[in-house]
Amino acid sequence: MLRFLLIFVYFCFTTSQGFSQKKKAKTSENFVLEQLAPGVWAAIHNDQYGKAICNAGIVDLGDKTLVFDPFMTPQAARELRAIAEDLTNRPVTIVVNSHFHNDHIRGNQEFTPFATIISSTYTRDQIALMEPEQQQWEKHHAPALLKATKKIYNSATGIDREELPMWIGYYEGMMESIDNLVITLPDIVFNDSLWILGSKRNVKLVEFKNCHTASDVALIIPSDRIAFLGDILFVQRHPWMADGEPASWQASLKHLYEDQSISTYVPGHGAVCDKRGLKSLQDYFDNIQQLTNSAMADSTQSLLLTQPIPKQYQNWYFSRFYQSNVKFLLSAIKHQE
Template sequence: MTTTKTLPSAKHFTLQQLADGVYAAYVKEHMGAFSNGGFVDLGESVLVIDAFLTPQAAQELRDIAEAITGHPVRHMVNTHWHGDHVRGNQVYADVAIIATDTTKNLIAEHLPPRIEAIRAQAPAQLKALQEQFDNATDEAQKAAFAVELAQFHEIDSTFHTLQITVPNVTFENKMTLHGTRRSAELITLGGGHSPSDIFVYLPQDKIIFMGDLLFVNNQLACWNANEREWVQILEQIEAFDAVQFVPGHGPLGTLEDVRANKQYLLDLLQLVEAHIADGGTEAGLADLKVPAAYEAWEFGSIFPGNVQKLYAQLKNS
């Protein structure tokens, strides 16, 4: 039986208790976290899942995790290398930051030049966004630009102190963290959403923190993906004894959401493969529509990028 605790209000995310000692942190849009995370009380120490987009969001989660559990954070896992899951790593420089070797290398290779490029572009982007806000006449548009400005300032405020912090503990296939209260299994089955993805399985609680292997009610981000491998990974996860699935983006999911993600990828593959088989061109991708089953999912704006990337990948394979 779960003992429900009164949870603190947070600036960057909304907490949900999934079981005794298990908490998901769902991103508050435009507040600097940008992806979901969570934490697990292992008994005498805490495991944190992912480090968000900004150090201030990561620090808030660490502070809350230690306050709720009464135990120190000793481990933090990066589920994959993308910035919205690792740019807060510096907050955990004094603990074990866990990842796969591939993820560690990708962070070290890609994050520094990306951050420098963002820093260089920031003044022009801020000026353009401020002009859009100042010139907006529609109240809804003005409100939307105000939210974007707030998020921009939240992220921009980190650049002077941001330190790219790479994982200091790596594993190949599986690592189990044993605690006096529960064990947590850190597992990689390869690369689906990214070249290397970890999910965190809590067998005692039947909970999986999926990272970006799962999107709930959101279009899947496929810019760095291998769609066929992603399908195979989800098929294997279906066999796990789990009932709650914490996605990288979106609300708490179920096994049906895992299956819906798998079907999305299969439908995307079929759509683009059929386009190529019919002699379709890259320009013709603009005519491809989001399948009806996914029209209501958020972030529909990334669908054109998904088909363009997959088209190029299939044409070059």
């Protein structure tokens, strides 16, 4: 997913503004704000050419303001910060990265030096390892990918026509930001779980191992029955499987589904949902796994790769991930043999 999904953006980097100098921004073309409870907001990426790319969260802890997953482009992150500070009337002092993919971490630079950035140990290590190479790759490939995507869009129909503005926003954002990125690593790391206590509410960061990546952190707000799941959850979108482990990912989805203490879920990509969103992704895993198992048993793997996306998923975004997911699952089965 990294190569594709890492197509998110930045615009013009300027030195971080002080809180007293912040500009108020209540709306953005890059995302839509959705209040989930008093003091809790989801910032949902705008699929129409937005440059946020992933979803984010703003949580008012009473005496501290926390942002979860500060987007791909510093420009969108700057807007998020302004809105968070306007809503809570204080600077953002805690930022959480759910995992290492570019669309969830590159806004970090807009929150320093005021904020502490928190992630799992694995995620910090991966950002340090992957970002230099990833950014070089994007520098070389984003212009051609943007050009090709725009060309395809001109003659596209149906779901492709609907989805491609999202990819155009992704590549445009990448190109606008790539020369101004500053790799900004988390400065607090943890394994397993971490409570952050506030005067108004407490939140728990929980590390899920071997899901979408080897380490994905969810932010749980027990008092409001809300969970920000990062890319553990995709809603009405094909998930990116190839950096993860589908079997244990499925087990985590099942665990989350059965946990009655949470009722509202914010995915890394897609709309806020209830338990039906979790179930839908579980079913996707089951169905695609079944298709690949049958193809292996019948030795029809290459045929499966030429088949269209199953009907129930033809209107899901990230359609280009489907073939990658099938290939990944087929190779995983081969490995087990």
